[in-house]
Amino acid sequence: MKYVDEFRDGALARGIAASIARQLRPGREYRLMEFCGGHTHAISRYGIADLLPPQLHLIHGPGCPVCVLPVGRIDQAIRLALEHEVILCSYGDALRVPASDGMSLLRARGRGAELRMVYSPLDALQLARARPGREVVFLALGFETTTPPTAVALRQARAEGIANFSVLCNHVLTPPAMRAILEAPGGVALDGFIGPAHVSTVIGSAPYVPFAREFGKPVVIAGFEPLDVLRAIQMLVAQIDAGRAEVENEFTRAVGLEGNRKAQALVAEVFALREAFEWRGLGTLLHSALRLRPEFAAFDAERRFAVPYRGVPDHKACECAAVLRGDRRPQDCRIFGTACTPDHPVGACMVSSEGACAAHYSYGRFRAPSRSSA
Amino acid sequence: MKIPHTRPLNLRQGKVEMAHGAGGRAMAQLVDELFARELGNAWLAPGDDGARLPPARGRLVMSTDAHVVSPLFFPGGDIGCLAVHGTINDVAVMGAAPRWLAASFVLEEGFPLAELARIVASMATAARAADVPVVTGDTKVVERGKADGVFITTTGVGVLAEGIELSGANAGAGDAVIVSGPIGDHGMAIMSVREHLAFESPIVSDTAALHGLIGALLAAVPATRVLRDPTRGGLAATLNEIAQQSRVGIVLDEAALPVRPAVAAACELLGLDPLDIACEGRVVAICPAAQAASALAALRDHALGGEAALIGEVVADERRFVQMQTRFGGRRMVDWLAGDALPRIC
Numbered sequence: 001m002k003y004v005d006e007f008r009d010g011a012l013a014r015g016i017a018a019s020i021a022r023q024l025r026p027g028r029e030y031r032l033m034e035f036c037g038g039h040t041h042a043i044s045r046y047g048i049a050d051l052l053p054p055q056l057h058l059i060h061g062p063g064c065p066v067c068v069l070p071v072g073r074i075d076q077a078i079r080l081a082l083e084h085e086v087i088l089c090s091y092g093d094a095l096r097v098p099a100s101d102g103m104s105l106l107r108a109r110g111r112g113a114e115l116r117m118v119y120s121p122l123d124a125l126q127l128a129r130a131r132p133g134r135e136v137v138f139l140a141l142g143f144e145t146t147t148p149p150t151a152v153a154l155r156q157a158r159a160e161g162i163a164n165f166s167v168l169c170n171h172v173l174t175p176p177a178m179r180a181i182l183e184a185p186g187g188v189a190l191d192g193f194i195g196p197a198h199v200s201t202v203i204g205s206a207p208y209v210p211f212a213r214e215f216g217k218p219v220v221i222a223g224f225e226p227l228d229v230l231r232a233i234q235m236l237v238a239q240i241d242a243g244r245a246e247v248e249n250e251f252t253r254a255v256g257l258e259g260n261r262k263a264q265a266l267v268a269e270v271f272a273l274r275e276a277f278e279w280r281g282l283g284t285l286l287h288s289a290l291r292l293r294p295e296f297a298a299f300d301a302e303r304r305f306a307v308p309y310r311g312v313p314d315h316k317a318c319e320c321a322a323v324l325r326g327d328r329r330p331q332d333c334r335i336f337g338t339a340c341t342p343d344h345p346v347g348a349c350m351v352s353s354e355g356a357c358a359a360h361y362s363y364g365r366f367r368a369p370s371r372s373s374a
Numbered sequence: 375m376k377i378p379h380t381r382p383l384n385l386r387q388g389k390v391e392m393a394h395g396a397g398g399r400a401m402a403q404l405v406d407e408l409f410a411r412e413l414g415n416a417w418l419a420p421g422d423d424g425a426r427l428p429p430a431r432g433r434l435v436m437s438t439d440a441h442v443v444s445p446l447f448f449p450g451g452d453i454g455c456l457a458v459h460g461t462i463n464d465v466a467v468m469g470a471a472p473r474w475l476a477a478s479f480v481l482e483e484g485f486p487l488a489e490l491a492r493i494v495a496s497m498a499t500a501a502r503a504a505d506v507p508v509v510t511g512d513t514k515v516v517e518r519g520k521a522d523g524v525f526i527t528t529t530g531v532g533v534l535a536e537g538i539e540l541s542g543a544n545a546g547a548g549d550a551v552i553v554s555g556p557i558g559d560h561g562m563a564i565m566s567v568r569e570h571l572a573f574e575s576p577i578v579s580d581t582a583a584l585h586g587l588i589g590a591l592l593a594a595v596p597a598t599r600v601l602r603d604p605t606r607g608g609l610a611a612t613l614n615e616i617a618q619q620s621r622v623g624i625v626l627d628e629a630a631l632p633v634r635p636a637v638a639a640a641c642e643l644l645g646l647d648p649l650d651i652a653c654e655g656r657v658v659a660i661c662p663a664a665q666a667a668s669a670l671a672a673l674r675d676h677a678l679g680g681e682a683a684l685i686g687e688v689v690a691d692e693r694r695f696v697q698m699q700t701r702f703g704g705r706r707m708v709d710w711l712a713g714d715a716l717p718r719i720c
């Protein structure tokens with residue numbers, strides 16, 4: 001706990017915040033995007049916005065794993081559970097994401113679907129061992145951080161020959177999503193990125209270099225502790241003021257240039273790039289997601305069961321797509337806090353605590369109680 | 375009423391059978407040799423359908439609570455003592471002195487009698503320690519797979535002294551918000567068993583009967599306005615309920631919030647917030663600010679309130695928001711947890 005507390009020191013935080021305030025050029029606006037849902041959550045949970053001057057804007061990015069899954073992907077999982085009668089396992093948040101026709105995985109349970117909330121794909125594998133008579137499918141999702149554990153489970157399943165285990169793979173990649181945000185026509189104006197923490201421990205800092213070189217946007221990789229976020233903001237402001245655009249690393253206690261080679265090798269052994277993948281908000285992006293390699297075909301739920309992916313548009317009133325791109329803030333959505341709340345989410349961003357809308361609703365809505373005052 | 379049984383219950387290897395709930399001789403034997411033997415008291419002894427209770431001086435308070443916790447045994451307790459404590463506490467936070475309990479068991483066919491015996495013994499120990507007897511009860515058995523081991527519903531009756539009017543609607547701006555000890559112990563004790571989290575010192579449930587502690591508090595500060603036990607949904611849910619009922623806001627001070635390091639670490643690991651995690655042996659008290667010091671002293675003097683802390687204050691806020699000054703110097707909302715992230719915690 002000591003370890004954690006020293007990154008949550010209030011006095012130190014106020015010191016950094018004050019020096020950021022002194023650093024800012026008067027009259028200039030600074031627009032920084034935190035890519036990761038983990039940062040969105042930390043910023044909201046520790047009230048970091050309260051420490052920053054108003055000319056510094058933090059814009060929530062798309063790095064919330066369940067938020068970027070389009071409706072059609074959840075539909076697919078529901079079909080697996082209802083029509084193919086598998087036991088569907090996933091992380092808690094995924095079970096509550098709204099799908100087509102007012103469904104969600106949790107609602108599907110009411111119609112007879114068998115679901116398990118797990119904290120790790122190995123729990124799903126364990127369930128498959130314990131219930132050899134049933135098909136067990138793990139709904140795998142998330143960025144580069146959650147991919148290695150899925151790879152471990154798949155390797156283990158193959159080694160043990162566990163025939164009733166498979167994975168519905170929705171693992172996605174961070175760099176293509178960052179690129180999509182920068183390339184979106186008429187997209188959000190940004191001065192720099194707070195780079196992912198855990199993702200970068202896996203992929204390292206090198207993959208962000210093009211954003212600095214090609215797009216001239218500084219990237220500072222930051223840990224998830226509130227002090228990490230503040231220090232990263234300070235480093236970004238220094239780069240912006242000096243007219244620099246480089247990849248810097250605030251999170252040196254965990255991230256190196258190359259990342260975790262062992263994890264990368266493991267992922268490469270099990271997964272290959274998908275040609276294209278549809279993201280919520282970002283559209284269909286080439287080479288932006290992973291599928292299982294042919295050697296693991298037997299464990300690929302998409303091959304094992306006939307559940308082809310069908311794209312489905314978002315709910316009419318839902319602004320999740322624009323929120324995920326950073327074009328709109330949660331409180332700009334017409335149904336934020338009225339029709340769409342964490343108890344009755346309409347869009348995916350209201351489900352996970354890493355989602356921009358849920359974070360703002362649960363932690364920050366006292367600041368901007370209505371759209372008009374926002 | 376002693377019915378002669380040909381063979382005693384096999385409390386070592388025996389299992390619950392459908393006959394144990396069928397109203398016949400097998401059921402009578404289970405009641406005799408397990409429930410009555412363990413829980414035995416003057417009200418239960420006659421073996422009638424109900425308990426004849428003596429007249430009480432004062433208004434009666436009644437509360438009921440179903441317990442479905444999984445696992446049934448956890449560090450610091452089990453479903454038996456939990457079922458006693460839970461209902462005693464529900465009566466106690468109304469300001470009443472708990473006097474009697476009723477207990478209903480739903481048993482799953484095939485459940486080991488040895489475990490049932492442990493649970494009933496733990497219940498009996500808890501009831502005796504609290505001096506609140508189980509005066510009547512019932513047992514039903516359902517087919518295997520239709521329940522999960524044991525479910526226990528307890529109902530409690532207590533007596534409310536003249537002049538005590540506690541309600542979640544009584545909080546007013548300026549009042550002090552106090553919690554009697556570290557939060558989240560029970561929920562994280564359960565979660566760490568379920569998720570196989572190993573800590574140097576295991577997290578132990580805080581399950582306890584609070585009527586003694588509450589009695590001491592009310593004696594010291596009769597002007598106490600609200601008492602609540604932050605069980606399911608944790609402190610966050612409890613404070614939001616109070617804010618709603620009283621039409622006020624509440625502002626907490628994160629630095630003052632008592633959370634054990636192991637609980638904080640486990641929450642961190644599972645992505646949970648200690649504010650959302652159930653307690654089973656803590657009480658939240660709201661009292662006039664002028665009496666906060668006396669309230670704290672009274673709580674800290676009691677064995678169950680040694681780590682009581684003043685954690686925030688009630689403010690005027692028509693939006694009825696619960697907010698927290700973070701240790702970090704920012705502010706945030708403390709909202710109800712959405713969905714059911716922690717099912718079957720009590």
Ligand code: SF4
Nearest residue numbers: 319320333340347357
């Ligand atoms: S408020 Fe709901 S519908 Fe609107 S953008 Fe957020 S999650 Fe989507």
